[in-house]
Amino acid sequence: xxxxxxxxQVPDTTDVKVNPETGTLIREGVPSIVNPFxxxxxxxxxxxxxxxxxxxxxxxxxxxxxxxALKEAIAMGADEAILLSDRAFAGxxxxxxxxxxxxxxRKIGDFDIILCGKxxxxxxxxxxxxxxxxxxDIEQLTYVFKIQEIDFQAKRIRVERLLEEGREVVETRLPxxxxxxxxxxxxxxxxxxxxxxxxxxxxxxxTAADLPDAKPELLGLKGSPTQVVRVFNPPPRxxxxxxxxxxxxxxxxxxxxxxxxxxxxx
Amino acid sequence: MALLIIDTETCIGxxxxxxxxxxxxxxxxxxxxxxxxxxxxxxxxxxxxxVEALSLPERGKGAEDISAYQGVWVWVEQFxxxxxxxxxEMMGQGRRIADxxxxxxxxxxxxxxxxxxxxxxxxxxxxxxxxxxxxSLGVYRTAPYAKQLVHLVRQYKPEIFLLGASARGRDLxxxxxxxxxxxxxxDCTGLDIxxxxxxxxQTRPAFGGNIMATIICxxxxxxxxxxxxxxxxxxxxxxxxxxQIVRVPPVMTEDQIAAKVVDFIVEEGEVNLADAKIIVxxxxxxxxxxxxxxxxxxxxxxxxxVGSSRAAVDAGWIPYAHQVGQTGRxxxxxxxxxxxxxxxxxxxxxxxxxxxxxxxNKDPEAPIFKVANYGxxxxxxQVVPALTEELRxxxxx
Numbered sequence: 001x002x003x004x005x006x007x008x009q010v011p012d013t014t015d016v017k018v019n020p021e022t023g024t025l026i027r028e029g030v031p032s033i034v035n036p037f038x039x040x041x042x043x044x045x046x047x048x049x050x051x052x053x054x055x056x057x058x059x060x061x062x063x064x065x066x067x068x069a070l071k072e073a074i075a076m077g078a079d080e081a082i083l084l085s086d087r088a089f090a091g092x093x094x095x096x097x098x099x100x101x102x103x104x105x106r107k108i109g110d111f112d113i114i115l116c117g118k119x120x121x122x123x124x125x126x127x128x129x130x131x132x133x134x135x136x137d138i139e140q141l142t143y144v145f146k147i148q149e150i151d152f153q154a155k156r157i158r159v160e161r162l163l164e165e166g167r168e169v170v171e172t173r174l175p176x177x178x179x180x181x182x183x184x185x186x187x188x189x190x191x192x193x194x195x196x197x198x199x200x201x202x203x204x205x206x207t208a209a210d211l212p213d214a215k216p217e218l219l220g221l222k223g224s225p226t227q228v229v230r231v232f233n234p235p236p237r238x239x240x241x242x243x244x245x246x247x248x249x250x251x252x253x254x255x256x257x258x259x260x261x262x263x264x265x266x
Numbered sequence: 267m268a269l270l271i272i273d274t275e276t277c278i279g280x281x282x283x284x285x286x287x288x289x290x291x292x293x294x295x296x297x298x299x300x301x302x303x304x305x306x307x308x309x310x311x312x313x314x315x316x317v318e319a320l321s322l323p324e325r326g327k328g329a330e331d332i333s334a335y336q337g338v339w340v341w342v343e344q345f346x347x348x349x350x351x352x353x354x355e356m357m358g359q360g361r362r363i364a365d366x367x368x369x370x371x372x373x374x375x376x377x378x379x380x381x382x383x384x385x386x387x388x389x390x391x392x393x394x395x396x397x398x399x400x401x402s403l404g405v406y407r408t409a410p411y412a413k414q415l416v417h418l419v420r421q422y423k424p425e426i427f428l429l430g431a432s433a434r435g436r437d438l439x440x441x442x443x444x445x446x447x448x449x450x451x452x453d454c455t456g457l458d459i460x461x462x463x464x465x466x467x468q469t470r471p472a473f474g475g476n477i478m479a480t481i482i483c484x485x486x487x488x489x490x491x492x493x494x495x496x497x498x499x500x501x502x503x504x505x506x507x508x509x510q511i512v513r514v515p516p517v518m519t520e521d522q523i524a525a526k527v528v529d530f531i532v533e534e535g536e537v538n539l540a541d542a543k544i545i546v547x548x549x550x551x552x553x554x555x556x557x558x559x560x561x562x563x564x565x566x567x568x569x570x571x572v573g574s575s576r577a578a579v580d581a582g583w584i585p586y587a588h589q590v591g592q593t594g595r596x597x598x599x600x601x602x603x604x605x606x607x608x609x610x611x612x613x614x615x616x617x618x619x620x621x622x623x624x625x626x627n628k629d630p631e632a633p634i635f636k637v638a639n640y641g642x643x644x645x646x647x648q649v650v651p652a653l654t655e656e657l658r659x660x661x662x663x
Binding site for chain 1: 268269310326345408437441447471472475480485524532600621623624625641642645648653655656
């Protein structure tokens with residue numbers, strides 16, 4: 001069994017703040033973390049390896065410091081990691097990112113399953129997973145809540161997908177790309193042994209030159225159809241808060257009921 | 267890997283770009299602008315530079331003649347033969363955008379025995395409906411739906427294609443945009459047409475709602491966007507409207523489709539937070555699984571759903587399906603009652619656009635009070651039952 005996990009290094013949005021004077025994002029000193037949803041994808045791959053044997057390869061596209069994210073995956077137990085990093089990849093939107101990752105996956109070669117988090121917490125698009133699946137022309141299973149059954153010999157998989165109305169059970173063939181939601185498992189912490197191994201591991205870096213099948217005009221900014229033209233602070237919620245005082249909870253409740261009826265929201 | 271090109275000869279060291287950069291990627295060194303890795307090539311600095319010392323590398327040209335692409339399309343999502351309300355919200359937006367461009371609105375209806383939905387789509391504003399009615403399309407599956415839409419897009423060339431940002435909509439949009447190689451903006455909360463360029467300006471939150479970004483797709487078509495539920499008003503259907511229904515044969519046959527949907531599990535007490543108009547939500551302050559009982563009673567009186575913060579889910583007090591916030595559901599109800607929720611930024615990202623927010627919390631300093639319209643400082647175990655009682659009387663339930 002060979003599982004490939006695609007991860008992203010993201011700023012820890014818990015610590016992202018907006019400068020009240022300039023209205024810009026303060027990212028100085030904001031720690032970078034592995035996108036939380038991706039840790040569920042790593043965990044699920046490790047569980048598959050524990051059950052079926054085989055190998056887990058983790059890949060990421062990003063600046064050189066994204067190696068740290070890959071080392072965290074190694075510390076959790078991943079076997080191998082590859083960083084895709086090149087000036088030619090810079091400015092990639094979701095289309096170009098999926099294209100680049102798909103080309104790297106083709107170069108890695110044999111795989112049975114690809115796992116991604118359902119979305120990244122900085123971009124929140126959830127588009128790269130389906131993008132990779134289409135680029136590779138394999139089955140795509142998004143928002144996976146549980147792998148019910150998987151058979152690498154028969155190349156079959158059955159999963160539960162979390163939709164708005166409930167959970168859909170889908171069966172399809174392998175290889176497939178799965179994006180996972182957080183119910184799927186509880187990610188493990190890195191072990192001391194794992195951290196030691198991660199420290200010793202050299203992460204190979206692939207540049208555009210390592211992806212000879214990738215067309216240069218489809219990489220980075222050139223391959224990206226979308227363009228961000230403006231970034232701004234979300235408009236503040238209008239109006240001041242009305243604090244509801246009262247002698248008793250009953251009195252407060254009555255006042256609030258009046259206001260809600262007046263607002264016509266109940 | 268910063269892409270920004272700084273012409274240090276031309277740079278006058280005014281630092282206007284430093285102030286304009288939303289990502290703090292620019293700084294001054296020896297009176298010249300310097301850029302670092304935080305640059306996202308957004309171009310905000312280009313506009314403010316008085317001497318045009320800043321530039322970005324050339325973008326892709328796109329593949330084809332974009333003027334051949336005309337009209338606005340909406341994908342009409344259906345579940346068990348019923349149209350999803352998000353699709354009619356899309357139709358309302360699609361109509362508005364088509365009118366401002368002086369073009370037509372087309373609905374794409376895929377399903378089985380869904381001719382009624384095609385007719386409804388006309389009532390909701392479509393000039394034309396592509397109806398693909400086949401047993402293989404009864405239940406949504408990525409491959410046959412994506413292949414069908416890709417086929418239609420290639421043949422009829424729309425300039426704008428909108429889909430609801432539901433689980434299915436996001437699954438489908440990502441697949442279609444990849445295959446036709448065009449831009450896709452996820453989870454938009456604002457759409458409008460630039461009066462000069464006639465491009466679709468797509469605005470969406472990023473960084474968990476900390477910032478908003480406006481995105482365009484100048485050189486590729488169609489311009490694709492998924493739009494969040496309940497961001498836009500439901501339009502009123504008009505049963506006197508006329509339109510054309512074009513029947514299209516399916517492009518895939520059942521034996522070509524690998525995926526089979528074998529079951530659908532709806533848990534007891536399952537919630538559809540996305541559709542709820544009223545949400546009563548509990549956080550750490552409910553102190554345990556039993557603490558949700560008064561919240562459920564209030565939700566019942568109001569005909570609403572029960573939500574929760576991540577803290578309550580992680581503590582195991584309530585299933586994940588109830589979680590509101592960045593790692594849970596994004597909701598936009600008419601009324602959101604936050605009980606014992608402190609209001610971490612990740613939670614606010616998931617409910618901050620609710621129409622009316624009520625916060626009930628013991629701690630007057632809780633950040634939730636900064637976004638709420640109405641606040642009560644008090645013990646939720648006293649306030650919530652009192653509110654339930656009061657509303658039961660008022661609403662005669």
